[in-house]
Amino acid sequence: xxxxxxxxxxSTGKLAGTTLYxxxxxxxxxxxxxxxxxxxxxxxxxxxxxxxxxxxxxxxMKAICDHSFEGVKKGQExxxxxxxxxxxxxxxAVEEMQAQGVRFVNMFSFVPVGMKHAFAPNQYxxxxxxxxxxxxxxxxxxxxxIVYPTIVALANKTTYADVINALGLKRGDQLTFCTVKExxxxxxxxxxFARVILDPTDENFNALPLSTAFLDADGYINKPSVRNEGKFxxxxxASGLRYWYEDLYTNEEDAVAAFVIVSRKEGDTWKRSTTYVxxxxxxxxxxxxxxxxxxxxxxxxxxxxxxxxxxxxNAGEGGGxxxxxxxxxxxxxxxGGTTPAQTFAISSATVNGSTxxxxxxxxxxxxxxxxxxxLDIRMNFSNVGDATAIQVFKGSExxxxxxxxxxxxxxxxxxxxGYGTYTLKVKKSDNSVATPGYSIIVSAYSAGGGGxxxxx
Numbered sequence: 223x224x225x226x227x228x229x230x231x232x233s234t235g236k237l238a239g240t241t242l243y244x245x246x247x248x249x250x251x252x253x254x255x256x257x258x259x260x261x262x263x264x265x266x267x268x269x270x271x272x273x274x275x276x277x278x279x280x281x282x283m284k285a286i287c288d289h290s291f292e293g294v295k296k297g298q299e300x301x302x303x304x305x306x307x308x309x310x311x312x313x314x315a316v317e318e319m320q321a322q323g324v325r326f327v328n329m330f331s332f333v334p335v336g337m338k339h340a341f342a343p344n345q346y347x348x349x350x351x352x353x354x355x356x357x358x359x360x361x362x363x364x365x366x367x368i369v370y371p372t373i374v375a376l377a378n379k380t381t382y383a384d385v386i387n388a389l390g391l392k393r394g395d396q397l398t399f400c401t402v403k404e405x406x407x408x409x410x411x412x413x414x415f416a417r418v419i420l421d422p423t424d425e426n427f428n429a430l431p432l433s434t435a436f437l438d439a440d441g442y443i444n445k446p447s448v449r450n451e452g453k454f455x456x457x458x459x460a461s462g463l464r465y466w467y468e469d470l471y472t473n474e475e476d477a478v479a480a481f482v483i484v485s486r487k488e489g490d491t492w493k494r495s496t497t498y499v500x501x502x503x504x505x506x507x508x509x510x511x512x513x514x515x516x517x518x519x520x521x522x523x524x525x526x527x528x529x530x531x532x533x534x535x536n537a538g539e540g541g542g543x544x545x546x547x548x549x550x551x552x553x554x555x556x557x558g559g560t561t562p563a564q565t566f567a568i569s570s571a572t573v574n575g576s577t578x579x580x581x582x583x584x585x586x587x588x589x590x591x592x593x594x595x596x597l598d599i600r601m602n603f604s605n606v607g608d609a610t611a612i613q614v615f616k617g618s619e620x621x622x623x624x625x626x627x628x629x630x631x632x633x634x635x636x637x638x639x640g641y642g643t644y645t646l647k648v649k650k651s652d653n654s655v656a657t658p659g660y661s662i663i664v665s666a667y668s669a670g671g672g673g674x675x676x677x678x
Contacts, residue, residue: 292351326512343501351494371480
């Protein structure tokens with residue numbers, strides 16, 4: 223839920239060759255008006271901000287988004303697809319605003335490069351699959367004038383059967399309700415989620431008819447087969463099914479984003495709904511593009527983000543017993559050789575001279591380059607063990623030859639790599655190949671300064 227007008231942040235004006243605008247915490251920032259001498263460099267910096275924004279969103283929502291794409295393996299592959307899809311989406315939104323004449327100082331909803339644990343609301347693609355989509359709208363309460371996330375399609379749907387039929391689902395399907403709770407700053411925003419299995423049971427877990435009421439008198443899911451819907455509360459009325467994290471209601475805090483993912487297990491495969499983040503207002507972020515561009519000159523660096531446990535995989539199969547959270551997203555077994563020891567890690571790295579912040583043993587490194595530019599990659603490792611070489615893959619094809627690890631380091635050039643997502647693999651002394659989970663996402667610009675991510 224969000225109070226009307228939350229997104230109206232920032233003020234603008236010019237004074238003696240400078241421009242004035244508000245920063246993330248309400249302070250006034252004064253900046254000299256300059257024309258960039260190298261528009262291509264500015265385009266690259268915009269791309270850095272976009273990648274930082276998307277990476278921060280993934281980091282915030284990774285408990286759900288590292289296994290939310292149907293048919294895609296949990297972890298690095300899902301993360302790479304999330305990054306690629308949403309970088310393109312956010313970049314297109316920036317370009318559309320530029321075409322409309324919107325100034326950077328008036329473009330909000332971005333995360334500065336190098337800022338960790340932040341979330342700026344955008345219409346991120348958070349899940350992809352073949353199940354029906356459950357759309358969230360934001361409806362204003364007529365008394366409090368607070369805007370709540372609401373599923374309009376469920377207006378006055380009082381029973382499990384009503385809910386299932388209105389959404390085109392089946393008994394045993396799982397709904398995962400997600401909100402991002404507003405903090406004092408975007409670095410303190412919190413991701414909250416709760417799952418509901420559409421399979422009512424009694425206290426002894428015996429199946430109840432779908433004519434059972436969906437909500438109890440206190441606003442909680444009635445007779446759930448999985449009693450872990452957490453601290454979420456619900457209200458069904460003529461506007462739809464309103465949902466919120468309970469602390470938001472009791473503490474009168476805002477939510478800045480919300481969405482619902484549908485999951486279903488069929489055989490060994492977990493299916494998902496295609497789902498986008500919904501947020502109130504047209505621009506709901508705390509940092510403008512201009513503020514983020516200004517911060518780049520201070521030496522901020524990209525971050526690496528990792529995955530986490532699977533939460534979505536809990537729905538029953540056709541209304542049967544709920545499946546374990548340990549199921550692999552998309553079904554099937556892992557590929558890519560043996561798994562390396564957890565101690566193997568990249569301790570530091572640069573790509574085309576840009577230093578990457580390496581904080582976890584798995585992650586994504588973002589770089590920029592021409593569509594035909596070489597990638598100059600330099601890495602230092604910890605706990606190399608029996609690793610002898612680094613391999614670079616784009617999709618299923620190896621790019622170039624093996625690159626020898628010398629001591630605890632490797633330096634090599636991937637010639638004419640172009641843009642896209644590159645997966646790093648490790649060759650060991652017994653010639654086996656392991657996939658430690660690192661990838662490099664490269665955004666590209668043509669000679670004319672255009673942008674965009676290649677979609678693999």
